[in-house]
Amino acid sequence: MEKLTKPVFAKDGSEEVFRRIKQRVYALVRELEPERRLEITLKAILFPLLYVTAYCTALAYGRDKSVYYTAYCIMGIMLVIIFLNLIHEAVHNTLFKRKWLNELYIYFFDLMGANSYIWKIRHTRLHHNYPNVMGWDSDIEQSPLARVFPHGKFSRVHRYQHIYLPLLYPFFLLNWLLVRDFKDYFNKKKVVWKVVRIPRIEYVKLFLFKLLFLFYIIVLPKLVLPITWLEALTAFCIMIFTASIIALLVLISPHANTENEFPLPDADNRMEKSWFLHQLYNTNDVKEDNWFTRFFMGCFNYHIAHHLFPNVHHVFYPEVTRIIQEEAASHNLPYRIYPLLTTLKNHYKLLKQNRMPENIFEETM
């Protein structure tokens, strides 16, 4: 493991405001918990059931190609819904009260093709602790083809990233499942190695679950249905493309746009702001809010609440956000919210902005 000092956040007096918000939020959650528990449990059972039903439908009625492809498209949609509502909560230990139950539930992610062990580290220990900090936020750090951080390593190909990246986005999950997970395990220069040494057993699980996933998603339908390999692969691609596009709308909008900062630690590894203010300046909420975003999309639009309270389940975020808004207004702190379309336009702007090195001298230094 590389010996590196983690960035340290400043103490700037804003901690007092955060303490007050925390008190109000935890009191509110205690009050609402009994009536919301049913919704939390209902989702935990319903959504995986829909995924399995879609898969069984594909196997049972897939002779009709339109049924087969539609079922895989639905599985792609369910993959994202399960990820947002259930896996994401389970890695934060908020899906169930018992920790072991959360840890067990996370294996659904492996069954759907992603490695849960590495994502939990990427997400909870890196992205949540250091959002938008280059070299530490591994959720933002994606393929070397994308230069999302303004201070990121520049190569000539980035000049065209605003053109080719949107075209590559449908392959986002294909890269995640079949390339990125393996890179994190085998390339010790990857960010995850700054905080963990991967145990051997995880390598075994990585291969076993990936093989199991590819077997049931591609090979088994080929064995039981009168379809060609090309058709089996097409269905797999339909699932991945659908999931990639929906997942990216949600993942890009709260962080990776021009309205957010991408601060770097100084030479002594100190961050300019406190952890609390860092979240307010590097995360934004999304305006779209309705029954669909709350029930199916895991309240992704309330992302500031999630960053300040990752240990609180998303069913409480509408009320938690009201508290954050009130306290931010009365203490002159930012609370930023944009329409989804604006965040996507600003993401495109960010890609365009970062297609050139900020300072031409930095490139050669």
Ligand SMILES: [Zn+2]
């Ligand atoms: Zn999270």
